[in-house]
Amino acid sequence: MRFAKIAFLAVALTLTAGCTSYKQVPYLQNPEVVNNYGKEIPLYDAKIMPKDLLSITVNTTDALASAPFNLTVQTSINAAQENTNTTSSPSLQQYLVDNEGEIDFPVLGRLKVGGLTKTETENMIREKLTPYLKETPIVNVRMANYKISVLGEVASPGTFTVSNEKVNVLEALAMAGDMTVYGMRTNVKLIREDADGKREIKELDLTQSDLILSPYFYLRQNDILYVTPNKAKAKSSDIGSTTSLWFSATSILVSIASLLVNILR
Incomplete structure (x- = not known):
């Protein structure tokens, strides 16, 4: 009986962890936030900036x-x-x-x-x-030079020319082939420079539907989107470097052991 309770608890914790991680994957959750928004959302119209x-x-x-x-x-x-x-x-x-x-x-x-x-x-x-x-x-x-850049954990990073002078965050990600499995959807960084040369970095949570209501939903010319890698990416990189280090250390130790055996014979 006690073993059954432990097993049940283990399964419950596993399912809870699975649900928690799944909530960080889909875009635009809780759509009722936008659907029930009472105010009228103005149409986006790009403004001309220096160096255009x-x-x-x-x-x-x-x-x-x-x-x-x-x-x-x-x-x-x-x-x-x-x-x-x-x-x-x-x-x-x-x-x-x-x-x-x-x-x-x-x-x-x-x-x-x-x-x-x-x-x-x-x-x-x-x-x-x-x-x-x-x-x-x-x-x-x-x-003539309305361009945006998408970097980080996307399938095809690069700089893209927008012919209709209007592009939102999701469309920009689509141009770059969408995020990889290592992309952190809750922390996409938008790098922007205004007409006065002031720069800012805004963190966007793409899992929340209220992103559509944000003034940062539509990108301005020369905006940069950076998709932050998640912990799984960091761990996989760590494992790769650690494995290489272990292989190197093992190879050195084997060489030293072989040398000592030859000397002590």
Whole structure:
């Protein structure tokens, strides 16, 4: 009877440990936190930051009138055959946002775009172009270097370009092939630098559904996600190094023993 109680207790503890570890695996647990959230969640819209590279086009029915606002640059192209001259092909001028959040736009001069969204920038340029054009132009602004990086315990770490200028934490992990079995879902570090150069490291718990309500759910350009390894990864690394050390020590001891046996004969 006593043995049965001990066995039952052992099984219960094993099951409890299994449940505890399982709770650290699934993403977005307790979805009712989000489903019952009473407030409206605003749509995310990326803001322009220093060192962003902008592609800006201005279009009207009169191509000649809008041409001064669509500068082009010559891009070198090497010919395939030898002993031929290098030709060039025009491409649209891109604008690098400086540390003050400004760009130098043709005719209009210096424009403050830092901190504005894409739509706000388009509206500002459209308004400033009114005196120069007979009709309301179509202005299109795109961020040409919207990139995020994912490192640590993921299947395919790397830097990824986001074409639609909108990506959340889960989508970023999907780009990197999701976490490995060694990834700590309760401690994913987000490294971010704001427009003033201030850096912060935010710890995210991907097992909690309220992550969706967090201001850190959507990534900004140049954000870095680092997936922390769990204890199992650390132990496996420890075992590997310890095993190598034991093999080396054993090999040395065998060599010394063989040497002593040969000397004492």
